[in-house]
Amino acid sequence: xxxxxxITSTPGRPPARTVLTALACLGLAGAALAPARAxxxxxxxxxxxKEAAPAPVPAISRHLEHNGVKIDLDIGSxxxxxxxxxxxxxxxxxxxxxxxxxxxxTGSRKIPAGWIDVAPDSGTLDSMxxxxxxxxxxxxxxxxxxxxxxxxxxxxxxxxTLNRGNSISVLDPFFGFGSSRMYATVIxxxxxxxxxxxxxxRFVYVTIPKENLLAVVSTGTWKVVQNIPMPTRPxxxxxxxxxxxxxxxxxxxxxSGLTVVDxxxxxxxxxxxxxxxxxxxxxxxxxxxxxxxNPGGGDVTVIDTRARKKLATVKTGHDxxxxxxxxxxxxxxxxxxxxxxxxxxxxxxxxxxDRLTGSTGLSDIFFDHTGRWGFVTNPDSNSVYVMDATSxxxxxxxxxxxxxxxxxxxxxxxxVRSKDSKNVMMVTLKDLSAKGQVASAFASDYxxxxxxxxxxxxxxxxxxxxxxxxxxxxxxxxxQAIGRxxxxxxxxxxxxxxxxxxYYYHYMEGMPTPSGSLDNGGLxxxxxLAVGRxxxxxxxxxxxxxxxxxxxxxxxxxxxxxxxxxxxxxPFSVGEDTKIVRKGDMLAxxxxxxxxxxxxxxxxxxxxxxxxxxxxxTGRGHGGLDVKVRILNTxxxxxxxxxxxxxxxxxxxxxxxxxTGIYYMTVDVPALNKGFRSVPPVTLIAGRVRTEKxxxxxxxxxxxxxxxxxxxxxxxxxxxxxxxxxxGA
Numbered sequence: 001x002x003x004x005x006x007i008t009s010t011p012g013r014p015p016a017r018t019v020l021t022a023l024a025c026l027g028l029a030g031a032a033l034a035p036a037r038a039x040x041x042x043x044x045x046x047x048x049x050k051e052a053a054p055a056p057v058p059a060i061s062r063h064l065e066h067n068g069v070k071i072d073l074d075i076g077s078x079x080x081x082x083x084x085x086x087x088x089x090x091x092x093x094x095x096x097x098x099x100x101x102x103x104x105x106t107g108s109r110k111i112p113a114g115w116i117d118v119a120p121d122s123g124t125l126d127s128m129x130x131x132x133x134x135x136x137x138x139x140x141x142x143x144x145x146x147x148x149x150x151x152x153x154x155x156x157x158x159x160x161t162l163n164r165g166n167s168i169s170v171l172d173p174f175f176g177f178g179s180s181r182m183y184a185t186v187i188x189x190x191x192x193x194x195x196x197x198x199x200x201x202r203f204v205y206v207t208i209p210k211e212n213l214l215a216v217v218s219t220g221t222w223k224v225v226q227n228i229p230m231p232t233r234p235x236x237x238x239x240x241x242x243x244x245x246x247x248x249x250x251x252x253x254x255x256s257g258l259t260v261v262d263x264x265x266x267x268x269x270x271x272x273x274x275x276x277x278x279x280x281x282x283x284x285x286x287x288x289x290x291x292x293x294n295p296g297g298g299d300v301t302v303i304d305t306r307a308r309k310k311l312a313t314v315k316t317g318h319d320x321x322x323x324x325x326x327x328x329x330x331x332x333x334x335x336x337x338x339x340x341x342x343x344x345x346x347x348x349x350x351x352x353x354d355r356l357t358g359s360t361g362l363s364d365i366f367f368d369h370t371g372r373w374g375f376v377t378n379p380d381s382n383s384v385y386v387m388d389a390t391s392x393x394x395x396x397x398x399x400x401x402x403x404x405x406x407x408x409x410x411x412x413x414x415x416v417r418s419k420d421s422k423n424v425m426m427v428t429l430k431d432l433s434a435k436g437q438v439a440s441a442f443a444s445d446y447x448x449x450x451x452x453x454x455x456x457x458x459x460x461x462x463x464x465x466x467x468x469x470x471x472x473x474x475x476x477x478x479x480q481a482i483g484r485x486x487x488x489x490x491x492x493x494x495x496x497x498x499x500x501x502x503y504y505y506h507y508m509e510g511m512p513t514p515s516g517s518l519d520n521g522g523l524x525x526x527x528x529l530a531v532g533r534x535x536x537x538x539x540x541x542x543x544x545x546x547x548x549x550x551x552x553x554x555x556x557x558x559x560x561x562x563x564x565x566x567x568x569x570x571p572f573s574v575g576e577d578t579k580i581v582r583k584g585d586m587l588a589x590x591x592x593x594x595x596x597x598x599x600x601x602x603x604x605x606x607x608x609x610x611x612x613x614x615x616x617x618t619g620r621g622h623g624g625l626d627v628k629v630r631i632l633n634t635x636x637x638x639x640x641x642x643x644x645x646x647x648x649x650x651x652x653x654x655x656x657x658x659x660t661g662i663y664y665m666t667v668d669v670p671a672l673n674k675g676f677r678s679v680p681p682v683t684l685i686a687g688r689v690r691t692e693k694x695x696x697x698x699x700x701x702x703x704x705x706x707x708x709x710x711x712x713x714x715x716x717x718x719x720x721x722x723x724x725x726x727x728g729a
Contacts (some may be wrong), residue, residue: 104541114154119554130569157532161525184222207234231255242287249279322364327371379403411489468498483528495525623649628668
């Protein structure tokens with residue numbers, strides 16, 4: 001057990017106030033490991049750690065049974081040759097089976113939720129404390145959810161913005177500190193044009209046209225780890241999941257075409273020359289073929305992706321610009337702004353089979369997840385045409401102001417973004433089946449609410465995404481601007497370059513509901529992308545994740561299964577990297593306390609917060625140091641103080657908070673080279689002190705009352721409303 005500081009009164013302190021212990025087992029989000037600069041302490045620490053270094057930790061294999069579910073959990077190194085080691089990738093494999101039949105578990109509605117958290121000093125968590133910890137991870141209020149922050153959250157994500165200039169912003173949508181939710185900034189070697197994340201969310205790949213580079217960004221360190229030279233002007237990039245390869249379009253010169261890159265080795269495998277111009281390309285559903293537009297030649301090149309060779313060249317018109325695959329038509333639709341045509345290429349025969357003629361100025365085409373409804377943008381005429389792939393006819397014609405150029409789909413809606421309008425138009429997909437006759441190419445009317453209704457009765461509802469149109473200060477780029485929010489089927493992130501912010505909207509009671517904004521630190525976001533760490537489904541009842549162990553020590557893999565209900569905390573260990581130990585330059589710092597401690601401050605009274613500083617690897621405490629403390633809330637109140645070092649190695653800081661609510665505390669320890677930004681904040685709650693019975697009953701109610709682990713993302717509206725516009729937590 002950790003040391004517990006009971007509520008006491010000590011001579012010289014303000015009388016009869018609440019003495020608190022800081023929160024327990026605070027995780028090191030983002031692998032918060034940093035060098036310790038104090039040479040004398042560094043040398044002593046290295047020698048002690050080398051002497052105390054344990055034997056290599058073997059891979060673990062746990063076989064459990066709970067509530068009718070057999071759980072097989074394996075955790076080891078990514079190569080499968082040893083156990084997990086600090087600072088290296090580790091692989092988590094999870095298999096769920098029915099305990100009575102042995103069949104793989106397929107009845108769960110969602111992918112299981114998982115977290116990796118630092119174990120208490122005892123090494124294990126009993127069932128009650130495990131449930132209590134899960135309740136805090138999943139609390140409907142983001143503030144309460146942050147009262148225990150796991151080392152690795154396999155249900156969360158970061159929001160990335162591709163900015164005008166040469167940077168990527170990394171924002172934490174769930175947790176902010178002070179006035180910003182900026183977690184990190186990635187400096188690119190030039191202006192990024194398009195991007196894609198890899199299959200396990202460990203890397204993001206960004207095309208840099210002016211520098212002829214493909215930048216590889218690590219989501220573990222949030223740094224560019226490699227710049228891969230490209231033949232010429234890389235623009236569009238896509239990941240083909242079947243082969244596991246990256247395909248990059250090169251838009252200029254005699255090397256115009258597609259370049260194939262192996263993300264594992266980061267080597268260029270092939271370059272396939274096509275025609276000239278800006279290339280858009282799409283894969284067939286099985287990934288065996290790629291279709292590439294060649295505006296300079298008025299045709300589409302078809303490539304065998306396995307052999308990496310050209311199969312055919314299909315003439316489509318004068319200026320093929322946009323293309324999209326329809327699973328209903330089993331082919332590719334190609335738009336041509338010069339001819340005003342939409343051509344269907346049969347995906348098997350590789351020949352044009354149908355041609356729709358409409359207005360010139362057609363730009364891009366986007367199909368919804370059913371493959372039936374294709375949205376065709378026409379910025380020149382401020383129109384969006386909706387075609388039905390079952391009939392190959394345009395069924396709807398919406399007059400969308402502001403030069404519509406991009407359409408993004410959620411589960412239930414299509415979101416239309418325009419270059420010269422701050423509004424996004426939302427179309428309900430289920431309304432597309434309504435029968436009606438389009439009277440003319442521009443048969444649309446505006447009603448008093450600003451909605452757009454075409455002759456068939458289809459309605460598009462506007463909502464503002466900022467105060468400035470996307471192209472007010474520069475080009476909008478080709479990357480998908482609107483990002484879909486994981487875990488909520490109809491929630492989106494919409495960047496606003498002019499406002500230097502990202503707006504979050506979700507669907508509620510028939511309307512897109514604003515849920516706040518994320519400040520982008522003065523940078524102009526052009527596109528948004530959610531990147532997370534998740535348990536990926538390998539097959540029925542089988543899941544896997546690859547993550548990096550933040551430090552040596554004891555951990556718990558915390559598992560939540562929705563149906564049937566399973567909550568288990570499974571202990572495992574992460575071994576030391578002996579090279580790191582010999583160098584003695586790595587120190588993981590965490591604020592350490594008793595898991596059973598009361599976490600409440602008493603408003604308008606002096607409370608004393610007790611905390612300890614410990615090394616994650618060895619558990620060695622650091623007392624007697626100069627420690628600065630910063631406590632604040634999202635309303636702008638802030639308190640700074642110097643902690644008092646106590647004889648038992650702990651620290652104490654008095655604080656008088658002005659009102660009930662959530663407060664955040666972090667520390668600055670110059671001797672350990674740990675600043676406010678490198679130590680994850682601790683959450684303190686100000687309010688009436690609850691009894692032990694109240695705390696236990698509340699924890700159980702939260703766990704049992706949740707509809708499933710999706711509330712991590714689903715509670716975003718709670719976190720962003722009110723304080724969200726200020727960037728607070």
